[in-house]
Amino acid sequence: MLQPPIHITAAVDRTILLTVVIGLAVLPSAVSAQHAGHQGEIEGVVRDSVTGEPLAGATVAVIGSGTRAVTHGDGTFHLTDIGEGEYRLRVERLGYHGTTVEVTVEDESAVVVIALVNSPIALQGMVVTATLSERRAAEALRPVGVMAGDELQRQMESTVAATLASMPGLAAASMGPTVTQPVIRGLSGDRVLMLEDGTRVGDVSNSGSDHATALDPASARRIEVVRGPGALLYGGNALGGVINVIRDDIPSNVPHHATGAGTLQTQSVTGSLAGSATTVFGLAERMPVRMEAAMRRGGDLKTPVGTLLNTDGETLSGGAGASFLTDWGHVGASVRGYRNDYGIPGGFVGGHEAGVRIEMLRGSTRFQAMVDDTDGHFRDFRFDASYTWYEHREIEPPDILATIFTRRNLNGDLLARHGQWGPFTTGALGVRVSWEDFGFGGGLYTPDTRRTQAAAYFLEEMDLDPLLVSWGLRYDLVGTNPRDENTDSDIGEIRDRSFHSVSGSVGALYNAGPGLTLGASVARAYRSPDINELYSEGPHLAAYSFEVGNPSLEGEIGRGLDVFMRFESGRLRMEAGGFHNDIKGYVYGEDTGELSRVLLPIYQFRSNHAVFRGIEASVDVHVGGGLAVEGVFSSVRGSLKDTGDPLPLVPPHKGHAALKYERPRWWVRGEAEVAARQERVGEFETPTDGYTILNASAGVRLTLGGRLNVLTVSLDNATDTEYRNHLSRVKDIMPEAGRGLSLTYRVVF
Numbered sequence: 001m002l003q004p005p006i007h008i009t010a011a012v013d014r015t016i017l018l019t020v021v022i023g024l025a026v027l028p029s030a031v032s033a034q035h036a037g038h039q040g041e042i043e044g045v046v047r048d049s050v051t052g053e054p055l056a057g058a059t060v061a062v063i064g065s066g067t068r069a070v071t072h073g074d075g076t077f078h079l080t081d082i083g084e085g086e087y088r089l090r091v092e093r094l095g096y097h098g099t100t101v102e103v104t105v106e107d108e109s110a111v112v113v114i115a116l117v118n119s120p121i122a123l124q125g126m127v128v129t130a131t132l133s134e135r136r137a138a139e140a141l142r143p144v145g146v147m148a149g150d151e152l153q154r155q156m157e158s159t160v161a162a163t164l165a166s167m168p169g170l171a172a173a174s175m176g177p178t179v180t181q182p183v184i185r186g187l188s189g190d191r192v193l194m195l196e197d198g199t200r201v202g203d204v205s206n207s208g209s210d211h212a213t214a215l216d217p218a219s220a221r222r223i224e225v226v227r228g229p230g231a232l233l234y235g236g237n238a239l240g241g242v243i244n245v246i247r248d249d250i251p252s253n254v255p256h257h258a259t260g261a262g263t264l265q266t267q268s269v270t271g272s273l274a275g276s277a278t279t280v281f282g283l284a285e286r287m288p289v290r291m292e293a294a295m296r297r298g299g300d301l302k303t304p305v306g307t308l309l310n311t312d313g314e315t316l317s318g319g320a321g322a323s324f325l326t327d328w329g330h331v332g333a334s335v336r337g338y339r340n341d342y343g344i345p346g347g348f349v350g351g352h353e354a355g356v357r358i359e360m361l362r363g364s365t366r367f368q369a370m371v372d373d374t375d376g377h378f379r380d381f382r383f384d385a386s387y388t389w390y391e392h393r394e395i396e397p398p399d400i401l402a403t404i405f406t407r408r409n410l411n412g413d414l415l416a417r418h419g420q421w422g423p424f425t426t427g428a429l430g431v432r433v434s435w436e437d438f439g440f441g442g443g444l445y446t447p448d449t450r451r452t453q454a455a456a457y458f459l460e461e462m463d464l465d466p467l468l469v470s471w472g473l474r475y476d477l478v479g480t481n482p483r484d485e486n487t488d489s490d491i492g493e494i495r496d497r498s499f500h501s502v503s504g505s506v507g508a509l510y511n512a513g514p515g516l517t518l519g520a521s522v523a524r525a526y527r528s529p530d531i532n533e534l535y536s537e538g539p540h541l542a543a544y545s546f547e548v549g550n551p552s553l554e555g556e557i558g559r560g561l562d563v564f565m566r567f568e569s570g571r572l573r574m575e576a577g578g579f580h581n582d583i584k585g586y587v588y589g590e591d592t593g594e595l596s597r598v599l600l601p602i603y604q605f606r607s608n609h610a611v612f613r614g615i616e617a618s619v620d621v622h623v624g625g626g627l628a629v630e631g632v633f634s635s636v637r638g639s640l641k642d643t644g645d646p647l648p649l650v651p652p653h654k655g656h657a658a659l660k661y662e663r664p665r666w667w668v669r670g671e672a673e674v675a676a677r678q679e680r681v682g683e684f685e686t687p688t689d690g691y692t693i694l695n696a697s698a699g700v701r702l703t704l705g706g707r708l709n710v711l712t713v714s715l716d717n718a719t720d721t722e723y724r725n726h727l728s729r730v731k732d733i734m735p736e737a738g739r740g741l742s743l744t745y746r747v748v749f
Helices: 006-031 149-155 160-164 531-535
Strands: 042-048 059-062 068-070 076-079 085-092 099-105 110-116 144-148 170-174 180-184 192-196 222-227 241-246 259-267 272-284 287-298 301-303 306-308 313-325 329-344 356-371 378-396 400-418 426-442 449-464 467-482 497-513 516-527 537-540 545-548 556-568 572-595 601-624 627-640 654-662 666-675 691-704 707-716 740-748
Touching: 042 059, 042 085, 059 076, 068 076, 085 110, 099 110, 144 149, 144 160, 149 160, 149 222, 149 691, 149 707, 149 740, 160 170, 160 180, 160 222, 160 241, 180 192, 180 241, 400 537, 449 531, 467 531, 531 601, 545 572
Parallel strands: 042 110, 192 241, 545 601
Antiparallel strands: 042 076, 059 068, 059 085, 085 099, 144 222, 170 180, 222 241, 259 272, 259 740, 272 287, 287 313, 301 306, 313 329, 329 356, 356 378, 378 400, 400 426, 426 449, 449 467, 467 497, 497 516, 516 556, 537 545, 556 572, 572 601, 601 627, 627 654, 654 666, 666 691, 691 707, 707 740
16 A cells, blocks of 8 residues: 555656657647638637737637637637537737627638737636636636736746735745645635646645645646635535646647647746646547646755755656547546655754655546537536546655655546526536545554545526526535554544535625626535544654644534625726635644654644634726736734634735736836735744845747747846745745746747
8 A cells, every 4th residue: 555556656657758758749740730620610810909910829719618729920710610609709818908709600600800909907817617607707706816828927936836826815835945835815735625627636735734736837728716615616625715727638629720838937046947838739630639748847945045955856747638529529538647856954843954855746547528519408517537646755864765645536526517497597516426545654653544525516596687696505425434443542543434514605796887896605615624634643754743633523614704896997907805714623733832752843633613804905007008007915814713812824914016017019017025024823833024025027929930929037036135934834944035037938829
């Protein structure tokens, strides 16, 4: 159990290597591939509204389907496999307002001309996470954020959490540049659900502050964030929110020409070099194929007071997917490999002076079947099945295998969506089953454990124009079965446990006038204790802690309230809101102030009644010409309800203000990032001073060879300020990164 089969490990390595080799082999022919017409097409051209200049690199997508295309150097695009009917197209391009147009396809292909307006503010595009159907972010019934295109390239870091840290309500807990975990509204770990194309990642990042997430953001098409309880569609782990890294590993349409992107990036503060390449092409008339490869290698982090040693890392990932299109839908499959080797710095109490090395290995396969041509009561059916194998090794100097985590996941999801049903405009019914096998070794005494889960849910929407109402219920059943039961364990009776609960939510969105919407939602969410919270016992050397579980823990019951306001126009985009989350049975690792027999701080998992409340706001104003002002602010307060005592590891008030000037072919941006002093600290936690750091970036967009080329230069912490992140486990050793220059090049075709 503790040692993975050699053929599995080799298979993951071969997956990554073959993806790179095959991708390089097929790319030249794929770029020139042509796709024969089908039932119909939507053809068109995208131009600048003022100059009439054709725009390369614009994305044109059919809302509600996976059909999309990228414009060529002459601004043209072709959307294939389009039957007769009415469609809505969403068109987005860097440096321009996104727009939605309606198109009617009859016997012959439709031809459209789309003009985009240049703007320094980008209206958020489409979202699919925690929604019944693809829709604009401004129309979502929950607070959502989307990072894509220009912003994703500018914010790109080595981890998903660091990439998203500037978004409202988000922060990053870290142990160096290679290990950052997302924090949403003060909640982290097992309460933030990490998805890849809507499927759970299946790593162990939620069970230790030193565990990186097995996701590389470099090849993401976009990243979506749902803030607040989103458990109905995804399960009880989403008490804090959902992060979905969207790659479209299984393509659902054949592009007229091969499309894709390539990225190169380097950063001075770590001496890193990263690259990724993605392409989607038609291998046959009805068989689209997607291939991807990514690599990142970085050295130790440079700070204003020295180098944080043993923070280097190397990541290699790759994937391939294909599908077969039919008259009724499509079937497809994908395979993905991920490997990460990184360091955790030393210097903590009980830690090794030279730190610890961690090796991560993940392999996954996925199958999908979509039936979207049905004459019955349902609009479509989707079945997803996935299998993930994961291994995590922690190595002490000089070469001692100290801790091993393994995890195997097998998941199956069936979702049926319907159109108009009586008073309901749209809705969905779904079931989910999963089987997981956890293994532990080395210095850990945590028993190997099996976990099974089953869930059923429904979600309905009613469009009572101008009011949109959504409500739903979900039932979850979870069973945990340790391989070795022990009635005399030091941590309590290790035994089988079962948990079950009902989750529910009601939300409403009111269209109060042109561009103005008001929203509110209430939710009851549930989370069963994680395996480590129940049964862990032993030293966790990379996190420099001795973790003690509690087999008698009960599930967490969270009640959340969200209220928000959005406004969107040609010159202004803003969103502001507040939240209140009341979590009964909140489980957290409390520093007991004691040391174990191996001189590690003892963390005991306990439960209490916790309350998190806060506000979030973002604004983007087009002042005039190409000048715009941007601002973001987040505040969260976490406390024990009975005593009012602060909870540990809650981020301070934070935000940023930026001034930017943008033209169609170039832009410049200056930013001040600010955090307040955090004095509300848990027991044995130390306060952290506030800070202000200055960042700047500039870039150009060029059409070369009929393809959009984007070059971005960023200067972070321009004044080389010494500052510390309150959520960093290494803040007592070294500050955050010093002055750093990064260069990113991206080509879209």
